Amino acid sequence: MHTPRLEYQDYRVNHDARKLARSLGWFSIGLGLAELLMPGKLARAVGMEDNEGLIRLYGLREIGTGVGLLMTDNPEPWVYGRVVGDSLDLATLGVGMQRGDNPVGAAIAATAVAGVTVLDLACARGLGEEHHPVTLYDYSDRSGFPEPPERMRGRAAYGSIDRLPQVHGADAADRETETRH
Amino acid sequence: MRALRWHGKHDIRCDNHVPDPTIEDGRDAIIKVSSCAICGSDLHLYDGFMPGMQHGDIVGHEFMGEVMEVGKDNKKLKVGDRVVVPFTIVCGECDQCRRGNFSVCERTNRNKDIADKVFGHTTAGLYGYTHLTGGYAGGQAEYVRVPYADVGPVVIPDGLTDDQVLFLGDILPTGWQAAAQCDIQPTDTVAIWGAGPVGQFAIRSAVLMGAEQVICIDNVPERLSMARAGGAITINFDEESVIHRLQELTRGKGPEKCIDAVGMESHAARSIDSMYDRAKQALFMETDRPHVLREMIYVCRPAGILSIPGVYGGLLDKIPFGAAMNKGLTFRMGQTHVNRWTDDLLNRIQDGQIDPTFVITHKVSLEEGPDMYKVFREKHDGCIKVVLKP
Ligand SMILES: NC(=O)c1ccc[n+]([C@@H]2O[C@H](COP(=O)([O-])OP(=O)(O)OC[C@H]3O[C@@H](n4cnc5c(N)ncnc54)[C@H](O)[C@@H]3O)[C@@H](O)[C@H]2O)c1
Ligand SMILES: [Zn+2]
Ligand SMILES: [Zn+2]
Numbered sequence: 001m002h003t004p005r006l007e008y009q010d011y012r013v014n015h016d017a018r019k020l021a022r023s024l025g026w027f028s029i030g031l032g033l034a035e036l037l038m039p040g041k042l043a044r045a046v047g048m049e050d051n052e053g054l055i056r057l058y059g060l061r062e063i064g065t066g067v068g069l070l071m072t073d074n075p076e077p078w079v080y081g082r083v084v085g086d087s088l089d090l091a092t093l094g095v096g097m098q099r100g101d102n103p104v105g106a107a108i109a110a111t112a113v114a115g116v117t118v119l120d121l122a123c124a125r126g127l128g129e130e131h132h133p134v135t136l137y138d139y140s141d142r143s144g145f146p147e148p149p150e151r152m153r154g155r156a157a158y159g160s161i162d163r164l165p166q167v168h169g170a171d172a173a174d175r176e177t178e179t180r181h
Numbered sequence: 182m183r184a185l186r187w188h189g190k191h192d193i194r195c196d197n198h199v200p201d202p203t204i205e206d207g208r209d210a211i212i213k214v215s216s217c218a219i220c221g222s223d224l225h226l227y228d229g230f231m232p233g234m235q236h237g238d239i240v241g242h243e244f245m246g247e248v249m250e251v252g253k254d255n256k257k258l259k260v261g262d263r264v265v266v267p268f269t270i271v272c273g274e275c276d277q278c279r280r281g282n283f284s285v286c287e288r289t290n291r292n293k294d295i296a297d298k299v300f301g302h303t304t305a306g307l308y309g310y311t312h313l314t315g316g317y318a319g320g321q322a323e324y325v326r327v328p329y330a331d332v333g334p335v336v337i338p339d340g341l342t343d344d345q346v347l348f349l350g351d352i353l354p355t356g357w358q359a360a361a362q363c364d365i366q367p368t369d370t371v372a373i374w375g376a377g378p379v380g381q382f383a384i385r386s387a388v389l390m391g392a393e394q395v396i397c398i399d400n401v402p403e404r405l406s407m408a409r410a411g412g413a414i415t416i417n418f419d420e421e422s423v424i425h426r427l428q429e430l431t432r433g434k435g436p437e438k439c440i441d442a443v444g445m446e447s448h449a450a451r452s453i454d455s456m457y458d459r460a461k462q463a464l465f466m467e468t469d470r471p472h473v474l475r476e477m478i479y480v481c482r483p484a485g486i487l488s489i490p491g492v493y494g495g496l497l498d499k500i501p502f503g504a505a506m507n508k509g510l511t512f513r514m515g516q517t518h519v520n521r522w523t524d525d526l527l528n529r530i531q532d533g534q535i536d537p538t539f540v541i542t543h544k545v546s547l548e549e550g551p552d553m554y555k556v557f558r559e560k561h562d563g564c565i566k567v568v569l570k571p
Contacts, residue, residue, distance in 0.1 A: 137542070143412070145535065154389070167521045167522075168518075172278060
């Protein structure tokens with residue numbers, strides 16, 4: 001085996017984190033649409049009926065972040081945007097739990113938001129890993145040829161698959177009878 | 182004995198008390214495995230893309246070792262012979278074997294009826310590769326039963342190490358056949374998708390067969406550096422547009438010959454140059470699988486050849502067949518007819534024309550096998566080819 005392996009440092013894209021970022025983008029858009037289109041229902045569910053306007057505003061914010069996450073080449077700031085949005089949501093629901101008409105509903109919603117916040121943070125951490133250099137290996141000495149590739153070109157040129165040395169047709173049949181008897 | 186067994190998606194374990202294999206037929210042999218390897222095809226099982234695996238199946242189809250026991254009708258092998266075992270099991274007597282079409286042997290698939298139903302006709306039995314191809318126990322184990330052992334196994338002469346010859350059982354002939362199927366002419370550009378072990382051997386083969394220009398496409402930097410070492414020009418599909426670069430390198434004509442050494446788990450390019458691509462990415466459709474095939478059909482020069490060693494399982498969606506037909510492309514594909522090429526390739530190794538050890542990046546014990554599946558799949562730690570020592 002060829003040892004030692006030559007090393008160097010480089011950066012790598014974290015495909016899983018980017019995929020998660022896109023899922024969160026869709027989640028944002030879905031939630032945002034719900035907030036925008038049926039703020040009344042949501043307001044009642046968390047017992048904050050006077051705050052329909054605020055919920056609509058939050059909906060716009062969610063949709064903006066969602067579209068950003070889906071369109072960008074660099075999702076990291078957008079994911080942090082989601083984290084900030086999560087804290088805003090949690091703060092608002094906190095107010096609802098203390099002063100609203102449906103503290104239980106608000107608490108349930110806060111738990112759900114907290115769950116998504118955990119995902120947002122995981123995603124942010126995953127994207128952050130892209131800034132850490134990883135060790136890559138340099139295999140530029142592994143040609144597998146005894147001479148430079150340029151000198152090996154055409155050493156096995158037969159012009160056609162049919163003229164390459166191989167076992168088929170009658171050869172295949174003969175060889176098997178030979179080896180078996 | 183110890184063996185790596187499949188217990189479900191992403192769950193391969195090194196199990197300790199697996200029953201030893203025994204001779205079941207007069208032509209069998211039992212091999213004590215000295216080296217075996219993990220293949221890109223094993224990843225399709227690991228990732229759960231191939232139907233027909235069962236809980237507890239022993240995996241692995243690239244292996245070699247010493248003959249421990251031979252059946253009474255086996256006149257070819259003796260105890261103590263050192264053999265490399267091709268991953269396709271061949272009978273040597275059926276009509277296909279007699280034509281040299283070994284990977285579609287008509288007799289070695291024990292589950293012929295299922296294969297007949299699924300594919301229309303049966304194909305050869307394979308080691309450690311689903312019950313569609315016979316459900317034979319695989320070679321990532323201490324011992325393996327080799328059926329029809331008087332035909333397939335290649336006896337290795339003294340003086341060659343395991344590492345030099347192990348790949349004769351699969352990836353070396355696979356890369357070689359991929360290039361051979363291209364009928365390479367001295368003016369040809371051969372474009373090869375995938376710089377995994379199969380792609381690496383396809384590059385060396387295309388160079389030896391005299392292609393004017395060999396181009397390799399992947400997005401893993403160290404694999405691309407190994408591709409360049411073998412004489413290929415490389416394209417990183419994360420960084421540049423494959424189609425544009427290929428057009429550029431062929432003065433707009435497209436490569437005459439294209440090889441798909443990726444198969445059913447291809448990733449789509451991350452360099453995004455259109456709204457359409459962005460929309461697809463947003464909808465998680467960027468990983469629809471036959472990406473490489475589509476790209477090859479699109480970019481290949483009319484009247485060119487597409488050679489497909491990459492493995493596919495079932496039905497493929499949205500193949501631009503109109504383009505393929507009107508461009509007059511030739512498709513050649515299949516599991517490798519390993520025994521067609523082994524004599525010649527063994528000679529080339531002995532002559533020093535090619536030294537297959539260059540792809541080996543990791544050599545570990547069988548116990549470390551399950552971890553290595555992960556490392557190989559994720560392409561961590563510069564991993565290109567893993568050899569296991571039971
Ligand atoms: N026909 C046969 O008999 C035979 C034998 C052995 C292996 N195979 C098949 O050959 C294929 C390759 O095997 P391997 O061991 O080299 O596997 P591998 O997984 O190590 O290599 C596949 C490579 O393709 C690259 N890739 C993914 N998407 C790509 C894209 N869009 N464009 C270019 N490259 C892309 C990956 O980064 C990876 O390096 C697998 O499908 C395997 O099943 C076939
Ligand atoms: Zn293989
Ligand atoms: Zn046969």
